Amino acid sequence: MLKSPTTEEAIEKKQASSKKRSTFKLNANDKYFSLLFLGPSLLILGLFVFYPMIKTFYISMFLTNTLGKTSVFAGFSNYAELLTSPDFLNSLVVTLAYVLGVTFFTLAISLLLANLASKKLPGIGIFRTLYSVTMGVSVSVAAIFWLFIFNPSTGFFAIIANALKLTPINWLTDPSNAMWAVIITTVWMNLGFTFLILLGAIESVPQTLYEAASVEGASPRFQFFKITLPMISPTLFFVSTITIIDAFKSFGLIDLITKGGPTNATNMLVYRIYKDAFYSGNYAQASTEAIILTVIIAAFTLLQFKFLEKKVNY
Amino acid sequence: MAENNKSLPKRILTYVLLIALALVILAPFFIGIWTSFLPTMNIAKGDLFSTNLSFDNYVAAFTKTPILRYLANSFVISTLTMVAQLLFCSMSAYAFVFLKFKGRNILFGLFLVTMMLPFEAQIIPNFQTVKFLGMLDNYSVLIVPFLTSAFGTFMLRQSFKQTPAELKEASDIEGLNHFQFYWNVVLPYNKISMITLGAYSFLGAWNQYLWPMLTTFSNNSRVIQNGLRQLQSEETFNDWRMIQASAAIIVIPTIIVLFIGQHYFKSGLNEGAVK
Amino acid sequence: MSTILKNVTKQYDQDKKVLDNVSAEIQTGEFFVIVGPSGCGKSTLLRMIAGLTQISEGTIKIEDRVVNDLSPKDRNLTMVFQSYALFPFLSVWDNVAFGLKARKADKADIEKRVNDALKMVNLEELRDRKPRELSGGQRQRVALARAVASDAKICLMDEPLSNLDAQLRIKMRQEIYALQRKLGLTLIYVTHDQVEAMTMADHIMVLNDSKIQQVGTPEEIYQHPANEFVASFFGVPPINILPAQKVSEAILQVNSDFEVTLPHPIAHANVRVGIRPTDMKVVDSDELHANATIKAVEFLGNEKIVHAKMSHGGEVSVIVSSEEVFQPYQNVEITADSEFLLFDVDGKNITNKGAVTHA
Numbered sequence: 001m002l003k004s005p006t007t008e009e010a011i012e013k014k015q016a017s018s019k020k021r022s023t024f025k026l027n028a029n030d031k032y033f034s035l036l037f038l039g040p041s042l043l044i045l046g047l048f049v050f051y052p053m054i055k056t057f058y059i060s061m062f063l064t065n066t067l068g069k070t071s072v073f074a075g076f077s078n079y080a081e082l083l084t085s086p087d088f089l090n091s092l093v094v095t096l097a098y099v100l101g102v103t104f105f106t107l108a109i110s111l112l113l114a115n116l117a118s119k120k121l122p123g124i125g126i127f128r129t130l131y132s133v134t135m136g137v138s139v140s141v142a143a144i145f146w147l148f149i150f151n152p153s154t155g156f157f158a159i160i161a162n163a164l165k166l167t168p169i170n171w172l173t174d175p176s177n178a179m180w181a182v183i184i185t186t187v188w189m190n191l192g193f194t195f196l197i198l199l200g201a202i203e204s205v206p207q208t209l210y211e212a213a214s215v216e217g218a219s220p221r222f223q224f225f226k227i228t229l230p231m232i233s234p235t236l237f238f239v240s241t242i243t244i245i246d247a248f249k250s251f252g253l254i255d256l257i258t259k260g261g262p263t264n265a266t267n268m269l270v271y272r273i274y275k276d277a278f279y280s281g282n283y284a285q286a287s288t289e290a291i292i293l294t295v296i297i298a299a300f301t302l303l304q305f306k307f308l309e310k311k312v313n314y
Numbered sequence: 315m316a317e318n319n320k321s322l323p324k325r326i327l328t329y330v331l332l333i334a335l336a337l338v339i340l341a342p343f344f345i346g347i348w349t350s351f352l353p354t355m356n357i358a359k360g361d362l363f364s365t366n367l368s369f370d371n372y373v374a375a376f377t378k379t380p381i382l383r384y385l386a387n388s389f390v391i392s393t394l395t396m397v398a399q400l401l402f403c404s405m406s407a408y409a410f411v412f413l414k415f416k417g418r419n420i421l422f423g424l425f426l427v428t429m430m431l432p433f434e435a436q437i438i439p440n441f442q443t444v445k446f447l448g449m450l451d452n453y454s455v456l457i458v459p460f461l462t463s464a465f466g467t468f469m470l471r472q473s474f475k476q477t478p479a480e481l482k483e484a485s486d487i488e489g490l491n492h493f494q495f496y497w498n499v500v501l502p503y504n505k506i507s508m509i510t511l512g513a514y515s516f517l518g519a520w521n522q523y524l525w526p527m528l529t530t531f532s533n534n535s536r537v538i539q540n541g542l543r544q545l546q547s548e549e550t551f552n553d554w555r556m557i558q559a560s561a562a563i564i565v566i567p568t569i570i571v572l573f574i575g576q577h578y579f580k581s582g583l584n585e586g587a588v589k
Numbered sequence: 590m591s592t593i594l595k596n597v598t599k600q601y602d603q604d605k606k607v608l609d610n611v612s613a614e615i616q617t618g619e620f621f622v623i624v625g626p627s628g629c630g631k632s633t634l635l636r637m638i639a640g641l642t643q644i645s646e647g648t649i650k651i652e653d654r655v656v657n658d659l660s661p662k663d664r665n666l667t668m669v670f671q672s673y674a675l676f677p678f679l680s681v682w683d684n685v686a687f688g689l690k691a692r693k694a695d696k697a698d699i700e701k702r703v704n705d706a707l708k709m710v711n712l713e714e715l716r717d718r719k720p721r722e723l724s725g726g727q728r729q730r731v732a733l734a735r736a737v738a739s740d741a742k743i744c745l746m747d748e749p750l751s752n753l754d755a756q757l758r759i760k761m762r763q764e765i766y767a768l769q770r771k772l773g774l775t776l777i778y779v780t781h782d783q784v785e786a787m788t789m790a791d792h793i794m795v796l797n798d799s800k801i802q803q804v805g806t807p808e809e810i811y812q813h814p815a816n817e818f819v820a821s822f823f824g825v826p827p828i829n830i831l832p833a834q835k836v837s838e839a840i841l842q843v844n845s846d847f848e849v850t851l852p853h854p855i856a857h858a859n860v861r862v863g864i865r866p867t868d869m870k871v872v873d874s875d876e877l878h879a880n881a882t883i884k885a886v887e888f889l890g891n892e893k894i895v896h897a898k899m900s901h902g903g904e905v906s907v908i909v910s911s912e913e914v915f916q917p918y919q920n921v922e923i924t925a926d927s928e929f930l931l932f933d934v935d936g937k938n939i940t941n942k943g944a945v946t947h948a
Contacts, residue, residue: 030413033492037409038421040402041462048459049428052439059438116332121325129573130336133343136572137565138521140542144561145346148554156345191339211641212674216688216739217662226691230678249434252523256543270434270524277438278528290435298430305426 053294059287066281078288087264088272088289094179095268099247101183106190106243107236113191114198115224128199135192139252146185147257175265178258182266185253190246194239201235202228234307241304245297269293343565350558371559380533381560384541388520391456391537395519396512398457403466403511404504408496410467411474412482422471428464434524441528455529456537460519466511473507474500520568538564591616592638592743592775597647599633607633609799610647615777615792617652617742620769623779624786624822625796634796635745635779640664651743662691666743667736671751673728675720682707682716685734706738709768726757730764737768743775750785762788783823787811795819817936820863826894826906828930829869833862845901846880847924853941855931860939863930869907871895871921879920881905886915897923 060078062070082088117128134142149156150171161168171181205228213223229236251270254260260267260275267275269289277286351367375381409415410422433440440459449455477500485495501508526537536544542564545557592615599608608630615621623631636642638649640661648655656664667688675684685706689699707713710730720728729749736744749765750758766789769776780786786793787807795802795810795818803815814820821827831844835858841849843862874880881897884904888911895907895915905923915921931940 029492031415034409034413034415034418037405037413037492037496041406041467042421044402044459044462045425045428045464047443048440049431049433049436049464050424052436052443053431055439056436113335116328116335119328121328124332127332127336131339133569133572134339136569138539138568139523140539141561141565142342144542144546144557145342148349148558149342149345154554188339188342206672206674208670208672208674209676211639211661212668212670212735213687213691214641214661215639215664215666215668215745216691216735217665218688218691219662222691226687227676230676233678245432249432251434252521252539255523255527256546273434273437274524274528278441283438287438290438294431294435297432297435301430 056287056290059283060291062284064283074284078284082285082288090264091267091269091272094266095248097179098183098250098266098268099244102186102190102247103240103243105183105187106194107240109187110191110194110198113195114202115228117199118202132192132196134189135196137189140256142185142189143253143256146181146188150181172258173262175262178262178265182253182257185257186247186250190243194243197235197239198232201232205231237307238304241300241307245300248293248296346558347562350555350562352555371555372563374556375560375563378556379545379560381541381563383533384536384538385564387535388538391453392516392519394457395460396516398461399463399466399515400508400512402462404470404501404508406462406467407470407474408500410471412492412495425464425467429468437524437528444529450529451531451535453535456522456526456535463515466515469511470504470507473504477503593650595648595650597634597637597649598645599630599637599642600645606799611801613794613801613804615775617775618773619791620766620776620778620789621792621794622786622790623777623794623796624783625781627781629796630799631779631796632747635747635777638777639666639668639745665741666745667739667741668745668747669732669736669749671748673732675728675731677720680717680719681712681723681731684720684731685738688735688739702738706734709737710734725753726761729753729761733765733768737772743777746776746778748780765789787823795822813938814930815938817861817863817932820930824865826866828863828865829905830861830863831899831903831905833860834858843925844899844903846899849925849929850927852927855939857933857939859934861932861934861936863932864925865928866894866906866908868928869905869923869925871897871907871909871915871923874920874922876920878922881921881923883915883917883919883921885917897921899923
C-alpha cells in the first residue's frame, strides 16, 4: 500500500491542532455529503479505470479469439511467451532507447534554457516566452512541421543538404535515423513545459545563496553546479519522472511520423498494444503488453510519490 | 547571478546564445508557416525563397477540408471536459479534505493508485465498454471517460489543504453547510489552482490522440488531432502545403491563448510541482 | 591599510539617490558599525563594499586597491547575511568549507580551518547536521564559522542578529565582539539597532536619508551628536526635544513651560533644546505651578520612566528613581539643569563644548 507523502503529513500536522478544534466529527451529514461529492468521480474511475484494469489483467491470463472472447486459461504463459519473444524484446529495447534519449535531451536542453533565461537581463521576458512556446503545440501539428523538415526529397533538411551538395540523410527510412527523428520531435515538444518548470525552480532559489557564494569566491560555473543544481534537484527529479512516464506512453508522434517503422525500429510499447489489439485482433497478447506497460508506469509513478515524500527534507 | 556585474563581452555572448537558441526552437514554426504561403511547385523544386507568396493554401484548407468542423469538435469536447473535471475533481477533493467519513484514507489511496495506471493500457476493455454503451463515433465517447481525473483530484486536494482552518471555523459559526462552504469559500479561495487545472485539462483533452482515433470515424465527431492525420492520409502529396497551412491555422490560436495564460500557468505549475 | 569610501553614491533612477556622497575611512582591525533606520541605504552601502551592488559614483578602496569593478570573489572578504544564506543541502561542516572549496584551497588546509572555525563557535558536535536541524542561534553560528574559516581579513555583516530572540541576541552580540577581537578582523557591521552599535563599535557611522549624519566613537556620538537626528536615534527612551526662545543673554524659555540657563551665549533667537530623560526632574506640584500632566508611568525595576504631556504641547519622558511615586493625571512641574544640547531650527547641533563634531 502506498504511504502518503510527507508533504501532506507536514500540512496535516500543521493543521492538526486547528482541525481538532473545528467540526471534524463523524456525523450523518458528512456521510451524506461525501457520497454526493465523491459519487460521480468514483463511478467514472470505477467504470473507466478500475474495471478495465482488472479486465485487462484477466484477459492477459487467457487465450483469446479474434473477437476478444477469452477461450483457454493460460496462466502466466502469455507473459512467459512475450518476455522471450525477440520481437517484443525489440519493442522493449526500442522503447527504452527512446525514453532514455527523450529524457536526457529534454532535461539537458531545458536546463540550459532555464539557466540562461533566469539571468536578470533586459528583455529576458521575451526569451522566456519564446522558449515556452512549444507548450502550445499539439502532437499532430508538431508531426506535420517536422515531417516536412525530415522529408527525404522535399524536406527542409534535404533542401539544405542539396544546396550544400551533401548527401541528404534518410531520416525516416533508415532505422536508427528514424529513432532520432522521433526523439528530436518529442524533445522539441517537451521543451516548453519542462523549461517553464525548471525556470520556476531556479528562480525560487534564494538570491542570498548566490550572493554568499560569490562573496566566498565561487565562480558562476561553481555556483551552477554547487548551488543551482542541488537546490533544484527535487524539481529535476520530478520533471524527469514526468518525462519518463510520458515517453513510455508515446503514441501520437509514432503513429504520425514513422508508424512504428522502418522494420519495427520505432515500434514502441503503446503502438504495439494498439496494433496487436486493433489490427491483429490478438487481445490476449495486447492485454499482456498493457499490463507490462502498467507495471513500468506504476513503478515510475511510485518513484515520483517517493520524491514528494523526500522533497521537504532535501 | 549577482546584479549586473557582468562585463560587456560576456553580456553580448549571453544574448547571442539566447537568440541562437530561440531561433532553433522557433525554426520549425518559421519553416512550416513560411512554406504554407508558398505554391507547392516551388517546394517540389526545392525553392524555399520564392517571392510568390499567397493565401491560396489557407483558402484551400478552409474550403476544401472539414478543418473548421474538426476545430469546433475539439473545442466543444475540450471545453466540456474541462468544465466537468473542474466540477468533479473539486468535489472529490473537497470530500477528501473537509469531510470526515469511514474509509476516507482507503479511498484516497485508491485515487493515488489510479494515478499509476496509464489510460493507454486500458483501451481494450474501454473500447468494448463504449461500444456496448453505444457511444462510438459520438461526442460522449470523448467526454464521459474523462469527466473526472485522479490527478486533478490529487492536485486540488493539495491546494485545498492550504485553505486556512479559520475560514472553515468562521463558516461553521456563520452556519454555512458543506455545499455553501465549498461554493462560496473553497472554490474562490483556490482560484489559481482551479485555473491551472482548467488549463491542464483543456490542453489534455485537446491533445488526445489515441482514444479519439479508436472511437470516432466520421467528420461529425472527429477531433482536430486526428483530423490532420486524416487529411494527411487522404490528400495526395500535391496538397502538402494545404496541410501545412492547416497546421498553422491550429497552432496560432493555441499559442496566443498560451501567451495570455502563461502567467497563471507558470505559477500554477510550480505550485503543483512544489506542494 | 584600510577601507576607504570616497564620495560613494548609488542612484537607481534619475532623481532618486539611495546613497548620497558617502565618505569614510575604516581602519584595519576595527569594529565599524553602520547604523540607521530602515531604508536609509545602509544595506546598500554594505552590498557595494561586498561588490554585490554596482557603485554609481565615487570609489571604494580596500587596502590601497580601487575595487569598484572587481567582482565579489576578487575582493577577498566574507559576509554574514541576515538570513544566514546557509545551503540547505549541505551539512554544517560543508557549509563552512564552501568558500574554501570554491577557492580550491588545499585539502588539509580546508580540514584544519573548518575544524578550527567550528571549534571557535562551539559547533564541533553538530558538524554533520543539516541547517534545518539547527536552532536559530546555531544557524547564526554556522554563518559566523563560515566567515571565520575564510582567510579574508574583512568581514561584512548585514543585520546578523535580527532573526534571533532578545536574549540570544545579547549572547551572540558578545560572541561576535569576542571573535572580532580574537581574530583581529576588520568587521563592518550593519544594523538598525542603536544598542548593538553602541555596545560593539569602535566607530559608528550614522546614516539617514541616504546621507551620513555623523561618524564617530560611541561616546562622541552620544555626547556630541552632530544633529537632532543623531541625538534622538541613540538613547532609550530617546532624548526629549522641545522648542525654546532666548529671553535674555543667559536664559532660555523652553516650550513656554520652564527656563534653563544657557552655558554660553548663542546667536539664535529660536532654538531647539535636547534634554536626555536622565537630565530632567519631576516634582509634584499644585495646579498653579504645574507645567505638565503625567500620562503614564513605566516601572523598570531600579528606575521608572514618567511620560508627561507639557502644558504648552509636546511630550517628554523622564527617568526617575523607582522609589518616587507618580500617578497618571497627576499635575507635576518638570525642569532641567544645565545638561542639554542646543540645536538650531534646522536641527544642527550648536552646543559649544569644544567638542569635535564630525559631519
